[in-house]
Amino acid sequence: xxPKRLDPKSGCAVELTLSIIGGVWKPLLLFHVLTGKKRFMxxxxxxxxxxxxxxxxxxxxxxxxxxxxxxxxxEVPPRVEYEATALARTLAPVMLSLREWGERYRADQQHLPPxxxxxxxxxxxxxxxxxxxxxxxxKLAPPAN
Numbered sequence: 001x002x003p004k005r006l007d008p009k010s011g012c013a014v015e016l017t018l019s020i021i022g023g024v025w026k027p028l029l030l031f032h033v034l035t036g037k038k039r040f041m042x043x044x045x046x047x048x049x050x051x052x053x054x055x056x057x058x059x060x061x062x063x064x065x066x067x068x069x070x071x072x073x074x075e076v077p078p079r080v081e082y083e084a085t086a087l088a089r090t091l092a093p094v095m096l097s098l099r100e101w102g103e104r105y106r107a108d109q110q111h112l113p114p115x116x117x118x119x120x121x122x123x124x125x126x127x128x129x130x131x132x133x134x135x136x137x138x139k140l141a142p143p144a145n
Contacts, residue, residue, distance in 0.1 A: 020065050021091065025050050025058045030088060031095050033068055037083045067091075 009015070021027055025047060032038055032046050043059075044052055059082060062068045067088040073079040106112050 020067070023058065025054060026062060027095065027098065029055070029058055029062060029082075030067065030084070030091060031099070033082050033084045034089065034092050034095060037071075037081045040080050040082070043082070062088075 021030060028047050028050075029043060032043060038046075040052075040055070040059075043055060044050070047055065050058075059068065059070070063070050067085055069083045069085055071081045071083065073081075103114060106115065
């Protein structure tokens, strides 16, 4: 793996962001963990084309960067769960936008039918829409006198 560039040479925060969440598997791992706690084998089933070793490495990097929390339970067999941190949850709108952009690109540029949903973030989406509605209603409400 190449080292992360936490001090972007371009001076652009996009470079820093992509250094942290970039790659083939990190965005998918984040997307799945944002919907709730996931066990390692759940993640391997959700992302079957990734090797277990690569998922382990990517999960470790996400943990080091403070985006996921790894819970290890002292059981036989050992149980490990991954959970999104509050910092990772701030990425939910970005991840949903990436998914929507990919769906539009597939339809408009590739002229392909919609994909079967493998990255459903309904719980995340509904929470985000509800909080956005609350913020909007607070902005639109007349001040109380």
